[in-house]
Amino acid sequence: MKHLIDPMDISIDELESLFKLAEEIIKNEDDFNNICSHKILATLFYEPSTRTRFSFEAAMLRLGGQVIGFSEPGSSSVMKGESIPDTIRTVGSYVDIIAMRHPKEGAPRYASYYSQVPIINAGDGGHQHPTQTLTDLLTIKRTKGQISNLTMGLCGDLKFGRTVHSLIKAMSRYENIKFILISPQELQIPEYIKMEILNKKNIPFIEVERLEDVIDKLDILYMTRVQKERFFNEADYIRLKDSYILDKEKLKLARKDLSILHPLPRVNEISYEVDEDPRACYFDQVEYGMFIRMALITKLLGVM
Amino acid sequence: MKHLIDPMDISIDELESLFKLAEEIIKNEDDFNNICSHKILATLFYEPSTRTRFSFEAAMLRLGGQVIGFSEPGSSSVMKGESIPDTIRTVGSYVDIIAMRHPKEGAPRYASYYSQVPIINAGDGGHQHPTQTLTDLLTIKRTKGQISNLTMGLCGDLKFGRTVHSLIKAMSRYENIKFILISPQELQIPEYIKMEILNKKNIPFIEVERLEDVIDKLDILYMTRVQKERFFNEADYIRLKDSYILDKEKLKLARKDLSILHPLPRVNEISYEVDEDPRACYFDQVEYGMFIRMALITKLLGVM
Amino acid sequence: MKHLIDPMDISIDELESLFKLAEEIIKNEDDFNNICSHKILATLFYEPSTRTRFSFEAAMLRLGGQVIGFSEPGSSSVMKGESIPDTIRTVGSYVDIIAMRHPKEGAPRYASYYSQVPIINAGDGGHQHPTQTLTDLLTIKRTKGQISNLTMGLCGDLKFGRTVHSLIKAMSRYENIKFILISPQELQIPEYIKMEILNKKNIPFIEVERLEDVIDKLDILYMTRVQKERFFNEADYIRLKDSYILDKEKLKLARKDLSILHPLPRVNEISYEVDEDPRACYFDQVEYGMFIRMALITKLLGVM
Structure with missing residues (x-):
C-alpha cells in the first residue's frame, strides 16, 4: 500500500493489519504520540470539509507530526491555476504525506501518479471517501x-x-x-x-x-x-x-x-x-x- | 472551574490563583514550554478575529501544545449547517480544549452544556469576552x-x-x-x-x-x-x-x-x-x- | 542582518554564509530538526500565495518551530483595519519572526521599522521577493x-x-x-x-x-x-x-x-x-x- 485512493485498493489482510494497529493506538495512545515527529502532513482541501480536515489534522498532531494546508477558496484558488502534477510535486517537496479533497472525481488518483509521497483521498466529489x-x-x-x-x-x-x-x-x-x-x-x-x-x-x-x-x-x-x-x-x-x-x-x-x-x-x-x-x-x-x-x-x- | 464563559463565573480566589500562575509563567516561561505537549486546542472562530485567535494560538504553542481550527467564512459555513451540540461533541473527540468565537450571544454557554472538554468563550457577539x-x-x-x-x-x-x-x-x-x-x-x-x-x-x-x-x-x-x-x-x-x-x-x-x-x-x-x-x-x-x-x-x- | 526586505540588503559574505548553512542543512537535516523548537513564525499573507506560504511553513516546522498566520481575505481584512505598526507590534508580542506578504510595495520595509522581531519580505506587490x-x-x-x-x-x-x-x-x-x-x-x-x-x-x-x-x-x-x-x-x-x-x-x-x-x-x-x-x-x-x-x-x- 503506497497511497489510499479507493477503499477497494486495500486487501482484507491489509485491512486487518490496519484495524489491529488502530486498536493498539486506542489502547496505548501514549506509545504513539511521537511516532511521526518531524513528519509533515499537507491537507489540500480544494473544497471545504471541516470535519474531515479536523480528523486528519488531529490524527497527525496526536502522532507527534505537523500539518500545513489550505481549506478555503481564497488559498486554494491560487493552486487551482496550476496543474495537479505541478502542485503535487511542489507540495511533495515540502511534506511527507498528503490528504487531498477535491470536487473532481479521480483527482486524487491522478495526483498519486505524480507524487513522490503517499496520497490519501479525503473525498473526491460524489465518488470515493475511503x-x-x-x-x-x-x-x-x-x-x-x-x-x-x-x-x-x-x-x-x-x-x-x-x-x-x-x-x-x-x-x-x-x-x-x-x-x-x-x-x-x-x-x-x-x-x-x-x-x-x-x-x-x-x-x-x-x-x-x-x-x-x-x-x-x-x-x-x-x-x-x-x-x-x-x-x-x-x-x-x-x-x-x-x-x-x-x-x-x-x-x-x-x-x-x-x-x-x-x-x-x-x-x-x-x-x-x-x-x-x-x-x-x-x-x-x-x-x-x-x-x-x-x-x-x-x-x-x-x-x- | 471547568469552562470560562462569563468573567463573573470566576471567583476572586480563582482569579488570584490564575494571576499567580500567569506571573510565574512570565517569570519562568521556559519551565512551561512543554507543559501542554500532546494536547490540542481547537479555535472555532465563527466570525473572524485575528488578534484574539493569534493570542490563543500563540499561548497554546508556547505551552508546547498544538492547534487546529477555522477562522474564515468558507470553512466555518460547513460547520454552521449542523447543530452546535453535534459540532462540539465531534470536535471534542479530536481535541482537549476549545476556544469558541461566535456572533450569537450565548453560543459558547450553550456549547459548554454538551462539551466533554473545557470551552473558553473567545467572544460572543456584543455580550462577553472574558x-x-x-x-x-x-x-x-x-x-x-x-x-x-x-x-x-x-x-x-x-x-x-x-x-x-x-x-x-x-x-x-x-x-x-x-x-x-x-x-x-x-x-x-x-x-x-x-x-x-x-x-x-x-x-x-x-x-x-x-x-x-x-x-x-x-x-x-x-x-x-x-x-x-x-x-x-x-x-x-x-x-x-x-x-x-x-x-x-x-x-x-x-x-x-x-x-x-x-x-x-x-x-x-x-x-x-x-x-x-x-x-x-x-x-x-x-x-x-x-x-x-x-x-x-x-x-x-x-x-x- | 536583522531583517530581509531587499535581496541587495545582504552582503556577498552574508550570502556565502547563508548558502553554506543551507548546504549543511541539506546534508544533515536531522541535526537541525529541533533547532527552532519553542520558536514561532507568523505568516502574515495580506494576499494569498499558497506556494510561498507552504515553503515558509514547512521550513519552520522542519526546524522544530511552530507557525501561526493568516492567508485569506476573511482573516486578513480584520487586520487591515489597523495600522501596520500596531499589527506588527501586536504580532511581535506573540511570535519570534514574521514572514509578510503584502500587495503594497514597501509594506514589509515599513513594518520592519516598528518590529521587535525579524521581518522577512515574502513578496511586496511587483517590487521584491527576496x-x-x-x-x-x-x-x-x-x-x-x-x-x-x-x-x-x-x-x-x-x-x-x-x-x-x-x-x-x-x-x-x-x-x-x-x-x-x-x-x-x-x-x-x-x-x-x-x-x-x-x-x-x-x-x-x-x-x-x-x-x-x-x-x-x-x-x-x-x-x-x-x-x-x-x-x-x-x-x-x-x-x-x-x-x-x-x-x-x-x-x-x-x-x-x-x-x-x-x-x-x-x-x-x-x-x-x-x-x-x-x-x-x-x-x-x-x-x-x-x-x-x-x-x-x-x-x-x-x-x-
Missing part, C-alpha cells in the same frame, strides 16, 4: 467484535450516498453478511450494485420502504439523510418521511444489542433523544475515524 | 501592583463597549475602587450598570464629558474608541471629538504614574506620539493577554 | 558549483517580472557573468537595469527575440511566462509565441550541462516532456527554496 469507509468498518468491528455474520440495515437515500455504496462493497468481502436496504423507491440502491456486487457474490438482501417494519431484525443500522428534493412527488414525501427518522419510539422495536451508525453531520434523521441511548454509536464513530486515520498515516509513512 | 477582561485585570495588577485603591477613568463609548461593561463588573468586586466615566452624554454607561453594580455596591463614580477635566485624578485610564455614527448630531461630535483623543498635550496634565490601557485595535483615539510615553501600557497589555491565556489553558487542562 | 532570489542563487550554486563564469539566459517577459530584475541585480555582483536576454521587443528588460546595473558594471549582455537562436550558448536558462495580454499586437504574438516555449525539440540544441530554472508556477512555457530531462532543475529549485528559507530563519533567529 477513510469514511475505514471508519465505518472499524466502528462495526469495535462494536460487534467482528465484521461477519451480521444483518446490516442501511436506511435513507441509498441512491446518491457514496458512503453507503462504498460500505456495501467493502462489507461484501466479509462472510455471512445480510443487507436490509430501507429507502423510498426513488432512492433505492443503484442497479449496478445489486447486479455486480450483491447478486454476483450471492449476498442476501431485501429492499423495504419502512424502517419500523425491519428494525427488529438488525445488528447494525446505518442511517443517512433523506433530502426532500430527492422525492418525485410531495405525496410520497409526506407519506414516508417519518419512516426515515430514528426516534425513541422506533428504537423500542429494536434489539438490545443494535449498533446505530451515521457518517454525520445529521440534520433531523436521528432525534436528539436517541443520543443518550447506549445503542447510539455515531459519536464513537467520530473518534474511531480519527484513530483509523492515525493508523493509516502511520502505515503509509512506514514509521512502524 | 479573556479580554482577564487581560485587563492582569495588566492593572502588573502595572499598579494591586487591583484595589484605584481611581479608574474609562473614556470613550461607554454605552456599547462590552469590554468596558465587563471590566466595571469585574473591578467592582475589589476594594476601594472609584470610577470616572468620561463620555459624551449619548454614549454614557447604561443605567443598569449604575443601578445594579455601582449604586448597589456603593461604589463612587462620576460622569463627565471631557477627558482633560479629570485626567489629573486618574491612576488608570482605559481608552476606547468613539465612532462618529454614535453621535446624535454633528454639532456635538465636532464640539467633543477631540476630548476623546489622548495626545501628548493632555498627557501633560496627567500623573507620572498613570497607566494607559486600550483593548486595541485603536483607530485614532490614542495619538502615535503617546506610544513612546512610559505610561502607555497597551502593548504590554497585548503580551499580558497571551500570558493570561497561557495560565487559563494550563488551569482548565489541569496540567498543573 | 527569498525567491535566494532560492535562484542557491539553485545556481548547487547545480553549477559556483555563481561565476556563467552565461545566463533569461527568457520570457523581462519587462514586468520582478523575479528576473532581482536576479540580474543579484548576479551582477558575481564575477564573469554574461546575460543573454530573450524576449519580444515589447517585453525587453527595462532601460534602468541596462543603464544602472549592466552598463555601469560593464557586464556583457545581448538582447534577442528567439530562444532557439541562442540556447546552445547557455549554462543556465531561466524561463518565465509570457502572457498574451502583454503583446502590442496579435501578429507579433502569433509569430513569436512558440519561441518562448521550451520543448524537447529546442532542448536538442542545448548543451548537455545546461540547467533549466523556473520560479513556478508555469503555465505552458515549459512542456511537460521536459520534466524528465536531467537538465530540468525547477523541481529541485522548489526544494532549495525551502532549504534556503530554513537557513534564513535559523540565521535571523540567531539560534546558530
